[in-house]
Amino acid sequence: MSGNNNFPHILTASSTLLGLCFVVLTSMHVTNSREASLIDEFTAGAIIMFMASSILSYLSMRSLKEATSKYEKIADVVFLTGLIFLFVTTMLIAFNVIK
Numbered sequence: 001m002s003g004n005n006n007f008p009h010i011l012t013a014s015s016t017l018l019g020l021c022f023v024v025l026t027s028m029h030v031t032n033s034r035e036a037s038l039i040d041e042f043t044a045g046a047i048i049m050f051m052a053s054s055i056l057s058y059l060s061m062r063s064l065k066e067a068t069s070k071y072e073k074i075a076d077v078v079f080l081t082g083l084i085f086l087f088v089t090t091m092l093i094a095f096n097v098i099k
Contacts, residue, residue: 011057018050042089049082
């Protein structure tokens, strides 16, 4: 995986999705959606995952060759976990699970 140099792609995508999660979380608070606790929790989980993925991708770029592959693999898994959290949040909003 270290030969592919995926860390710049993970860094840009995770930082963009981190901003999107902040917009979702802020909009839920601005509209005073008190029933949206599940959406808040999944969005907060996605924020944590995308922030961790961004940090790990940055460390992957800045580290020595030996540690680059390790950071990149962890960042990849954490990024995928964040995508799953964001997907669940989107489905909760789209199908009006929370009213």
